[in-house]
Amino acid sequence: MSVSQIQPSSWWTRSLHADRRPILLARGRIEAAIRSYLLDRDFLLVDPPALQRSPGNETHLHAFATQMIGNNGEGQPMYLHTSPEFTMKKLLAAGESRIASLGHVWRNRERSALHHPEFTMLEWYRVGEGYDAVITDCLAFLTLAAEITGAETLQFRGRQCDPFAKPERLSVADAFLRYAGIDLLATMDLEGQTDGDALAAQMLAHGMSVPDDRSWSYLFSLVLTDRVEPHLGIGRPTVLDRYPAAEAALARRTADDRRVSERFELYACGVELANGFGELTDPAEQRRRFEAEMAEKARIYGERYPLDEDFLAALALMPEASGVALGFDRLVMLATGAPRIEAVLWAPVAE
Structure with missing residues (x-):
């Protein structure tokens, strides 16, 4: 059996482990190099707790729920975090200025060649620096993984990307126009309010099928996934920049256009590797966005997650910062040519 045939229930067989072991050793070397990079730049490596009262408040992120039973025997609902973001921003509010975390996070409803319910996320923040600084970090990790x-x-599924090449920087609006023929900004008003019918009309005009659910966010995701992402990070890395404000709940808006925000994603080989922001620090605006996200989650999935009131309080004390989360397992996959995420995990979760 080869790494391309791995089944989550049989990873422990001697022959398969021997086949995967070089990849796992490479994983360890990449991790050590990243830790060294961060320490050399005065980052503190922190260890956020996985158990949280709120796992995050984005519509399409799904958490694993559990129950914490205290000494009095009364249960309190808790969640495994989908990201260490809330804890790390509290640390920024407490006075830290450069912090990073490399640890496990959990996301439900996610399993594919690129998705795993438990995976390793590298997340880091720079206080007082724009998000160009964390973009530079992301690109450095690409070259570091390749050098190691x-x-x-x-490489991934026949697609290649030169990690040493000068990256392409492309706005979301320009990418939609180039690869789907869609004028995305024309489907928003000047404050960034979106119009699903306007986006649906453009999709139909360009021969795309439109589902019954014509919410703008859902249609945006369809076009991004089907028409745009396959072209990103081919030959050289792509920094997909200036996301619509409606798709950037935790990012501040750009100074020149309220329709878009300081959010970027890094792509290589058509694979999204990192997601970063110029961080929003207005607690009232953040609450409004979270409430809107949870209302949409309730509409689509019939559930919502509580807000982390401590996090919202901490935002009032948090300085301006940039931050980013990078899928460490995916980085290892591309650097080793592994065909599935299970191939780079020491012990995949059984199905």
Whole structure:
């Protein structure tokens, strides 16, 4: 059996482990190099707790729920975090200025060649620096992973990306126009309010099928996934920048256009590797966005998650910062040419 045939229930067989072991050793070397990079730049490596009262408040992020039973025997609902973001921003409010975390996070309803219910996330923040600084970090990690493995190119499913090449920087609006023929900004008003019917009309005009659910956010995701993402990070890395404000609940808006925000994603080989922001620090605005996200989650999935009131209080004390989360397992995949995420995990979750 090869790494391309791995089944989550059989990872422990001696022959399969021997086949995967070089990839796992490369994973360890990449992790050590990243930790060294961060320490050399005065980052503190922190260890956020996985158990949280709120796992995050984005519509399409799904958490694992559990129950914490105290000494009095009364249960309190808790969640495994989908990101360490809330805890790390509390640490920024407490006075830290450069922090990073490399640890496990959990997301439900996610399993594919690129998704795993438990995975490793690298997340880091820089206080007082714009998000160009964390974009530079992201690109450095691409080259670092390639150097550690001796890879001249990153690879996934026949697609290649030169991690040493000058990256392409492309706004979301420009990407939609280039690859789907859609004028995305024309589907929003000047304050960033979205119009699902306007986006649906453009999709139909360009021969795309439109589902019954014509919410703008859902249609945006369809076009991004089907028409745009396959073209990103081909040959060289792509920094997909200036996300619509409606798709950037935790990012501040750009100074020149309220329709878009300081959010970017890094792509290589058509794979999204990192998601970063110029961080929103207005607690009232953040509460409004979270409430809107949870209302949409309730509409689509019939559930909502509580707000973390301590996090919202901490935002009032948090300084301006930039931050980013990077899928560490995906980075290892591309640097080693692994075909599935299970191939780079020491012990995949059984199905």
